[in-house]
Amino acid sequence: MSLSETPPTTVVIRSRRVVLPDGERPADVLIRDGKIEQIAAHGSLLAGDQHLTDLGDVALLPGLVDTHVHVNEPGRTEWEGFATATCAAAAGGVTTIIDMPLNSIPPTTTVDGLEAKRKIAEGQAWVDLGFWGGAIPGNAADLEPLHNAGVFGFKSFLAPSGVDEFPHVEQADLETALAEQARIGALAIIHAEDPAVLEAAPQQPGVHYRDFLASRPDDAEAAAVARLLDTARRTGARVHILHVSSAAVLPLLRQAREDGVQVTAETCPHYLTLAAEEVPDGDTAFKCCPPIRDESNRDQLWAALANGEFIAVVSDHSPSTPDLKLLQKYGGSGDFAAAWGGIASLQLGLPAIWTEARRRGHTLSDVIRWMSAGPASLVGLTGTKGAIAVGHDADLVAFDPDGEFAVNAEELHHRNPVTPYAGKTLTGSVRTTWLRGRVVDVDAEPFGRQITRH
Template identity: 55%
Template structure:
């Protein structure tokens, strides 16, 4: 055994083989071994015994809008990564839009990396963007280490990140297929959205009617058809699924060998349309929070493996953009700190030898009531205000170093990540 600097011990360590009492030995920022609970602690090591608190792998959130540079009044790498660390998230992957400029060229990627380099409290990777006019930039971005490419099939909400039509989608997919990349898709069909009733005002029911399930279902059906046409040579990922109607389509495609995966979000699994007050646009997101019956089926899809992962889709904005009119308010849920593996981060996401020593120490039975003023997000607007949540993060660790202890954060030590080659 090399010189072990840390042994983290708990009666509940979550490993790939299950949860069990264990002692996790850390050397040089890497997990050296997962030992029996009562293993002798090397003389070189410091013992941290967290008792009955659960030790989880540091969480990986692959869907975060940091908005830096350019819209840092909305968020920023300093505040977003502090919030992530406080929530037990030790790695984030930043979305390519809502920053200025978007991550759609290597030059723009380098600007964003330089901005993030000294501000990151957790490790940070980057998605690229697929736009109608940047097919030529996709391979260079891939070679520069982005984890994949995001596109929209309906308007994104920001002018500098336009959506793809079906031919443009096919063009981007063809290019990405050539180098074995990943396309991640905001899947709402624009024709269904245009045909839906569009009403201004405070009524959540009107907003929900403007984003029908059929828009998601149709877009996902088309994505599956594209993936089938490419004979599993490309990986397509559906972002933030809210329509449970699409689950049978996705499950059937997976059984046929189509390379398609899907994520959902905590707000779709915990919040329901029935509880959204009129005018409460902190609940607005696209696709929308749907009915309780829909939520039950999403939970079933998560339990049976049709839904592959849960991500925050943290999409913040300034308070003034959350007007009480659901039609005009900015759409996005702020929840990065409150959520307790898609991108191929092979050193992350498991407590086993050879992985980065990233941990979240959680008191699962403890509860807390969300006070927006105590969040590290730049703008304390959240749909979870006043809610009682279960599970309190006691500490977060990045490569064997404690970066959060009972809400107190250390100085930033996060690294910038590139796709494993």
């Protein structure tokens, strides 16, 4: 679509595989003025000024909601920016992202920091965009103003974050932050690794992935989650555990839920589709914290996911420049201990998960529950996002579940050509993405909106 064209106000999208909240079936979806107005029998709608798109056997999915994305702009835009991140999101079938509060400068720990992000993001987003706030030592007084300004909750680290401007919380800080968030009704989202366990673990620099894995043991996650859950019990806070990589935390979460603690958890495509055994020495594109663990652990995460123990599967897209990853292909040392820890995968989450999910006997409905409906529920967007339902935004994805492609990092839309999926063959390709009924054309002008918790 060119910039001069006006999108049709009434659109019908037809598919033999429409993934609806109650399952998959043939249907026509009528869109008017950006909203889903009707879901009807396949082939039944077409009259007047309606514009028809017939997908045949290509599936129609609700747009994905990714609540864990590090955009890094302003301040570290050379790592990633709003234009490149949201372009990658749209290409991967993600129609809503929630930006993390750190790696940008300033971080989103004050209203001024939030407004700096909002200002620079204006007019750059190809998908809808919201923001998390940050809870760090000394900013308890900033939480309520940020909450009132529309952030979706507050992120804290229990171990060092990797950037000086976003320090981790000690136990006293955590108590203060969770008590304040309980008072104002905010969601606390937590990077849970225990610094004492990390400090006691063997620290062996070098190219061997097994040495890096030993430096971030399962016990670091389990100890941090246990401490967090105890604090949540006492403060009454609602907490969400970010990027669970270790199955050792699963029994703790089950017990906490039985005890009435308000706790949810997420995991990520890289923990579900990659395994420590296959990480090549020196390939620091695979480095993330907490780390990718072994195949047995991965199987346990899948079992928990199938059992409904994770509310969401989200990317934790945390890119950097190639030099900070110390990649050997760019002349770097390949030292896992020194490289930046973060996986770049925003465009690839859907096909990566579908490739493995289908192999394990799961359906597209399962994938949408994990990657669209669940994340929308987490951040309170169930009335507008996360499902093909009457009254929802017409955020939709044409997805060929049988299409295969080899990942070429140079062709991805995020800013730097680094991803652990490079060279892998994935199943499932995004054909078209619609945002509020309009085709997202990355060669045209972006029309994503900024959204708030309200």
